[in-house]
Amino acid sequence: xxxxxxxxxxxxxxxxxxxxxxxxxxxxxxxxxxxxxxxxxxxxxxxxxxxxxxxxxxxxxxxxxxxxxxxxxxxxxxxxxxxxxxxxxxxxxxxxxxxxxxxxxxxxxxxxxxxxxxxxxxxxxxxxxxxxxxxxxxxxxxxxxxxxxxxxxxxxxxxxxxxxxxxxxxxxxxxxxxxxxxxxxxxxxxxxxxxxxxxxxxxxxxxxxxxxxxxxxxxxxxxxxxxxxxxxxxxxxxxxxxxx
Ligand code: SAH
Numbered sequence: 231x232x233x234x235x236x237x238x239x240x241x242x243x244x245x246x247x248x249x250x251x252x253x254x255x256x257x258x259x260x261x262x263x264x265x266x267x268x269x270x271x272x273x274x275x276x277x278x279x280x281x282x283x284x285x286x287x288x289x290x291x292x293x294x295x296x297x298x299x300x301x302x303x304x305x306x307x308x309x310x311x312x313x314x315x316x317x318x319x320x321x322x323x324x325x326x327x328x329x330x331x332x333x334x335x336x337x338x339x340x341x342x343x344x345x346x347x348x349x350x351x352x353x354x355x356x357x358x359x360x361x362x363x364x365x366x367x368x369x370x371x372x373x374x375x376x377x378x379x380x381x382x383x384x385x386x387x388x389x390x391x392x393x394x395x396x397x398x399x400x401x402x403x404x405x406x407x408x409x410x411x412x413x414x415x416x417x418x419x420x421x422x423x424x425x426x427x428x429x430x431x432x433x434x435x436x437x438x439x440x441x442x443x444x445x446x447x448x449x450x451x452x453x454x455x456x457x458x459x460x461x462x463x464x465x466x467x468x469x470x471x472x473x474x
Contacts, residue, residue: 231299231332234305241269243272251273259304298325349463361388385454454466
């Protein structure tokens, strides 16, 4: 009676931790959103696979619980890290009445880290991760977090920057940050990290406006006031003193 809530990393098996691989291998059942289950299909042969569509998060947890209550070991797969906009929290809530089911979170490489590595070293110092999805958070709160993160001179990493319904949220976010950091702020974005078609771009805050490259498979990085481009890499200095 065990559920591993597994962060599989951004998509490529090279980014998956040995612990995540082991948890999937050890499980009889694999539960998850279709795309993520597909990303680990090399590991699911001979296992019961229960894939669901995008918006059925709670149902997915119930399926995992149901299977675990039958005495099975279940791997509930999430992209990136299971605890960063992942399913680790909701899984524990759904299973609250069943303390006999062990729930183990298996860490993964979140898009902030894998994307930062593609761009260079934009995070390095204090940074804030903000999701632009207002499905579970009010837009006013998101705006406040953006404003205060910019005022605090945090590097900002944005998840869920755009969807069909929320196509202009990234523009609104850029406008909020521009008021504090200016339109020339060094920024970058990475699409499909670790997956087919990975694409990255270093740009300015201005370039994020009306940008058709940006979609729901993109992670965006907005620098702080010291972030710069060094030999084609986006770098936030940590503040070490350099004698050049
Ligand atoms: N648990 C995941 C995040 C899920 S929220 C993690 O830790 O990475 C979904 C958002 O994450 C996407 O809209 C996108 O902004 C980001 N993301 C996740 N995987 C990505 C990938 N492979 N490439 C680019 N962005 C990704």
